[in-house]
Amino acid sequence: MQSSRPDGGGSEMTTCRLPTGVTLEYEVIGDTGAEVVCFVHGAAANMRQFEVQQQRFVPSHRVLRLSLRGHGGSSAVERPRPSDYARATLARDVVALWDELGIASAHVVGNSLGGLVGYELLSLAPGRLRSLTTFGTTAALASPPALRWTMTTLQRLLGSRGMSRLLARTASHDRAVAQLVAEMCRSADARALRLVMHDIATYDYTAFLRQQTLPLLLVRGERDDGINANLGSTLTALAATPRFTLVDLPGTGHFANLERPDAFARVLTRFLVSVDDASAVRSPYRRAVGSKAKDEPVRELQPA
Structure with a gap:
């Protein structure tokens, strides 16, 4: 491990060469005896996505944020x-970093691609996840071949800088958030981004998710139209598990943690407390008995 450059947000980064053959940048802070929360960013982003959440959760948890291979300073x-750049490969990097840092288990919080890495972590190291929170993530996607070709061609033509300019206009209704996403995209490796996007064009974790028993939280951004249109089978699969919660976060899109950081923190705090506090007789995050609708058979809780 070695000291590295600032991340652009005022924190000093550390890098670690892993047995998987890559060097990841990361930052881990907090009491070494506390439960770990590991934040995993989305495609084209990096660890800067969770800088605000790191500061919010470090008083109660040991917080790890990292940049996946080909992203940020990794x-x-x-x-x-x-x-x-397959999802399973990205997950193996995360487990290797946990091993290097002596992290036995963690609450995993993933956005978009980071949520898919969370699913892979459940498969690769199921006993090491305390809980899994996803947002901007659907468990099943089947992109038409024409759309996959269009996206691959667009990324090849535009490169990371061209994609960043596109994201600056389209990533979020919040201009500051869109600008941050664009800045993060500029530091992503163009070939890595193309291969990641190709890998996540088609997949299906729904059958796998039905078998899970650990606490699962899905935060749904009201304006995340592309993901929400594909959430039906995901919600049905997750509702079949014993410890699933769905929370709607109004006014947010694909990057809920950046668009409404305070509300996101309240939702995540309540969920983590419900998992960490073994003395809780009944958590506010319990799956409801019965169903509201065929495609959404769980209670939706609004953030306090």
Whole structure:
């Protein structure tokens, strides 16, 4: 491990060379005896996405945020194959970093691609997740071949800088958030981004999720139209698990933690307390008995 550069938000980053062959940038702060919360960003973003959440949760938890391979200050594979940026490969990097840091278990919070990495962590190291929170993530997606070709071609033509300019206009209704997303995109490796986007174009975790028993939280952004249109089978699968909660976060899109950080923190805090506090007789985050609708058979809780 070695000291590295500032992350652009005032924090000093650390890097770690992993047995998986890449170097990841990360920051971990907080009491070493506290429960760990591990934040995993979305495609084209990096660890800067969770700087605000790190400050909010460090009084009660040990907080780890990281940049996935090919993102931020983490290294990219020089001559990458598709498998070098597969979801399972990204998850193996996270587990390797946990091993290097002596982290036995963690609450995982993932946005978009980070949520898919969370699903892979459930498969790779199920006993090491205390809970999994996802937002901007659907458990099943089947992009048409024409759309996959269009996205791949667009990324190849625009590169990271061109994509960042596009994201600055489209990533969020909040201009400051869109600008931050664009800045993060500029530091992503263009080849890595193309392979990641190709890998996440088609997948289905719904059958796998039905088998899970750990606490699961899905935060749904009101304006995250692309994801919300594909959430039906995800909600049905998650509702079949014993400890699932769905929370709607009004006024947010794909980057709920950036668009309404205080409300996001309240939702996540209440959920983590409900998991960490073994003495709680009944948590406010319990799956409701019965169903509201065929495609949404769980109670929706609004943030306090």
